[in-house]
Amino acid sequence: MKSPICDMLGIDFPLLAFSHCRDVVAAVSRAGGFGVLGATAHSPETLEQELKWIDAHVDDKPYGIDVLIPENISTAGEKNVTWKSLEARVSQEHRDFTRNLLKKYDIELTSRNVADNQPQPFDAETALQLLEVSFRHPIRLIANALGVPPKAMIEMGRKHGVPVAALVGSKEHALRQVAAGVDILVAQGTEAGGHCGEVSTMVLVPEVIKAVKRIRDVPVLAAGGIMTGSQMAACMAMGAAGAWTGSVWLATVESETSEIFRAKMIAASSRDAVRSKGRTGKPARQLRSVWTDAWDRSPESPGALPMPLQSIISRDAFNAIDRSAAAGNEKARDLVSYFVGQGVGLVDSVKSAGAVVQEFKEEFIEAVEHMNALVAE
Amino acid sequence: MKSPICDMLGIDFPLLAFSHCRDVVAAVSRAGGFGVLGATAHSPETLEQELKWIDAHVDDKPYGIDVLIPENISTAGEKNVTWKSLEARVSQEHRDFTRNLLKKYDIELTSRNVADNQPQPFDAETALQLLEVSFRHPIRLIANALGVPPKAMIEMGRKHGVPVAALVGSKEHALRQVAAGVDILVAQGTEAGGHCGEVSTMVLVPEVIKAVKRIRDVPVLAAGGIMTGSQMAACMAMGAAGAWTGSVWLATVESETSEIFRAKMIAASSRDAVRSKGRTGKPARQLRSVWTDAWDRSPESPGALPMPLQSIISRDAFNAIDRSAAAGNEKARDLVSYFVGQGVGLVDSVKSAGAVVQEFKEEFIEAVEHMNALVAE
Numbered sequence: 001m002k003s004p005i006c007d008m009l010g011i012d013f014p015l016l017a018f019s020h021c022r023d024v025v026a027a028v029s030r031a032g033g034f035g036v037l038g039a040t041a042h043s044p045e046t047l048e049q050e051l052k053w054i055d056a057h058v059d060d061k062p063y064g065i066d067v068l069i070p071e072n073i074s075t076a077g078e079k080n081v082t083w084k085s086l087e088a089r090v091s092q093e094h095r096d097f098t099r100n101l102l103k104k105y106d107i108e109l110t111s112r113n114v115a116d117n118q119p120q121p122f123d124a125e126t127a128l129q130l131l132e133v134s135f136r137h138p139i140r141l142i143a144n145a146l147g148v149p150p151k152a153m154i155e156m157g158r159k160h161g162v163p164v165a166a167l168v169g170s171k172e173h174a175l176r177q178v179a180a181g182v183d184i185l186v187a188q189g190t191e192a193g194g195h196c197g198e199v200s201t202m203v204l205v206p207e208v209i210k211a212v213k214r215i216r217d218v219p220v221l222a223a224g225g226i227m228t229g230s231q232m233a234a235c236m237a238m239g240a241a242g243a244w245t246g247s248v249w250l251a252t253v254e255s256e257t258s259e260i261f262r263a264k265m266i267a268a269s270s271r272d273a274v275r276s277k278g279r280t281g282k283p284a285r286q287l288r289s290v291w292t293d294a295w296d297r298s299p300e301s302p303g304a305l306p307m308p309l310q311s312i313i314s315r316d317a318f319n320a321i322d323r324s325a326a327a328g329n330e331k332a333r334d335l336v337s338y339f340v341g342q343g344v345g346l347v348d349s350v351k352s353a354g355a356v357v358q359e360f361k362e363e364f365i366e367a368v369e370h371m372n373a374l375v376a377e
Numbered sequence: 378m379k380s381p382i383c384d385m386l387g388i389d390f391p392l393l394a395f396s397h398c399r400d401v402v403a404a405v406s407r408a409g410g411f412g413v414l415g416a417t418a419h420s421p422e423t424l425e426q427e428l429k430w431i432d433a434h435v436d437d438k439p440y441g442i443d444v445l446i447p448e449n450i451s452t453a454g455e456k457n458v459t460w461k462s463l464e465a466r467v468s469q470e471h472r473d474f475t476r477n478l479l480k481k482y483d484i485e486l487t488s489r490n491v492a493d494n495q496p497q498p499f500d501a502e503t504a505l506q507l508l509e510v511s512f513r514h515p516i517r518l519i520a521n522a523l524g525v526p527p528k529a530m531i532e533m534g535r536k537h538g539v540p541v542a543a544l545v546g547s548k549e550h551a552l553r554q555v556a557a558g559v560d561i562l563v564a565q566g567t568e569a570g571g572h573c574g575e576v577s578t579m580v581l582v583p584e585v586i587k588a589v590k591r592i593r594d595v596p597v598l599a600a601g602g603i604m605t606g607s608q609m610a611a612c613m614a615m616g617a618a619g620a621w622t623g624s625v626w627l628a629t630v631e632s633e634t635s636e637i638f639r640a641k642m643i644a645a646s647s648r649d650a651v652r653s654k655g656r657t658g659k660p661a662r663q664l665r666s667v668w669t670d671a672w673d674r675s676p677e678s679p680g681a682l683p684m685p686l687q688s689i690i691s692r693d694a695f696n697a698i699d700r701s702a703a704a705g706n707e708k709a710r711d712l713v714s715y716f717v718g719q720g721v722g723l724v725d726s727v728k729s730a731g732a733v734v735q736e737f738k739e740e741f742i743e744a745v746e747h748m749n750a751l752v753a754e
């Protein structure tokens with residue numbers, strides 16, 4: 001396809017797939033899309049293993065990695081923040097609320113299984129170490145979410161000749177990112193899974209393209225709600241350079257999601273994907289469950305803590321919830337949730353990642369043919 | 378264009394324009410689109426005048442009307458509800474809050490200038506009378522928002538051979554409307570101005586199309602955020618039969634909006650269009666102003682009253698606000714607001730309605746050409 005992003009990334013079909021699962025990343029790239037591995041949860045050591053695996057399974061096709069370096073975080077400026085030091089900042093009220101909530105569903109909140117001295121999630125230093133590991137592999141893209149990437153990240157990209165992408169949820173953020181020197185923008189609408197703003201994809205994509213092109217020629221990928229090739233075609237009709245997708249890969253056989261969550265995805269309508277602070281402390285779209293209702297709607301809710309503290313709470317809780325549900329606790333299913341966008345309403349089966357890429361390509365062509373038929377004399 | 382909706386409505390280009398302004402309705406239809414007059418604020422007498430004027434200025438092109446019959450309203454089932462009887466239900470706290478808010482901006486809240494015995498806004502009986510008036514004119518469409526239209530409305534449409542359209546914000550609502558017998562669905566995303574749901578246009582349009590086609594072949598128009606021909610093309614690439622638009626016409630020279638509001642539209646970004654109960658008591662997207670902040674964010678806010686009571690408050694208040702701002706009270710500008718969608722972020726000038734239709738057509742063709750260039754070998 002003749003989109004400038006294709007040359008930048010070395011691909012033919014500008015379908016980018018964000019996933020925490022190496023199998024999805026490799027499968028998408030092999031099928032002609034572009035897999036992007038979410039690296040934030042990894043240590044440098046485990047990331048090295050993942051990338052080695054991808055290199056062995058990606059048939060020399062290009063792929064990228066994504067980190068998450070929040071510009072605004074309650075621990076900003078602090079050094080050596082560990083899980084242990086963060087745990088001490090979680091109030092007894094929040095502990096009790098969580099413990100009691102899980103107890104109602106017959107789930108016991110056991111202590112976490114991460115080393116106490118492990119750096120906190122979303123640590124900028126760790127993220128830069130992850131990037132260093134990544135540059136020892138043939139990555140073709142580094143992406144960042146939750147704010148302008150640190151200068152060091154942009155410089156590392158430049159040094160290695162690897163483009164730097166940034167996710168944005170508003171025109172104002174896009175302009176700041178362009179000023180900071182990013183190479184690719186991902187304009188992500190409010191319908192997206194995970195951290196998201198309030199502006200919809202339909203408006204955000206043309207708004208960002210219009211604002212940015214006055215300054216510098218930066219390709220804009222569309223994100224938020226895109227689950228099909230016709231939606232991808234729609235975004236490119238508005239001038240997007242391609243599509244950045246996430247939720248659609250959660251319903252693939254390769255995905256890291258549990259069978260229980262996939263069943264919930266198939267049953268869900270778009271309205272079940274709610275924007276809540278209950279998982280990370282920042283507004284993030286996720287499947288509505290007893291968990292989100294408890295934090296957002298219950299009169300007893302103590303309110304979500306700021307990032308990264310709410311993640312400390314929810315990681316332990318969801319480890320327990322998922323384990324209990326998988327062990328057959330039917331009540332635990334009511335709590336099961338994960339980041340997912342409104343596009344969940346379009347999911348009606350679980351497919352292989354390669355089949356999804358193939359469907360995107362076919363639907364894209366069909367959409368173009370449909371447009372031509374509409375305007376034919 | 379070869380969309381089935383074109384035959385149904387007698388048009389070539391399926392761009393529907395909702396407006397409260399007869400000039401916009403006539404101008405859009407003359408230019409090859411399809412104007413839809415918002416009739417709800419009218420009495421049968423004033424609507425008769427408006428339609429007579431349109432008939433004299435529309436060059437025999439087709440047009441339609443839109444009423445608003447809320448399925449859920451606090452006065453449901455009551456007869457002979459007048460402005461006067463509703464006024465008595467507004468609490469002193471809400472009166473004081475409004476009066477004090479306006480006072481801070483040097484605006485005096487004068488008594489309203491509608492007859493006390495005028496039926497309440499959103500009265501179903503009045504709406505049906507408006508439809509009767511309309512059928513004496515060559516209307517080609519009747520549309521309804523805020524729920525399933527009364528059976529009488531669908532029967533009136535059928536009797537006169539005029540299709541009935543319904544606005545929906547979710548798949549679940551769409552299925553109820555199809556079961557009730559509507560002929561056309563308008564799938565309106567959360568980014569739309571006025572009353573709106575929570576699902577974005579990018580997701581809602583394919584979700585509704587997919588759900589509905591299993592039951593009956595009902596054309597689905599896309600709405601929410603659509604301000605340009607390339608966005609319209611995007612929606613049709615996803616299978617929409619055409620586009621339903623609103624906000625874009627507020628920035629036309631023919632529009633009923635004030636110069637002050639249009640200047641605010643040009644200055645606004647998409648994030649300034651907020652979903653608030655502050656104007657009607659139901660979530661409706663409107664330009665953020667001191668008014669919406671006061672009702673939604675101020676700790677002193679008594680909270681919006683249910684429909685129709687909040688409209689009683691806001692109509693009187695905005696009459697006073699707009700009059701004061703127009704008379705040169707600079708402080709009053711901070712309160713000025715009106716229903717508008719996130720697409721406001723794409724407005725950068727005021728044009729004639731005819732020119733906007735022409736631009737839609739050109740951008741639509743350009744979008745199709747762009748798609749073809751992308752996939753060309």
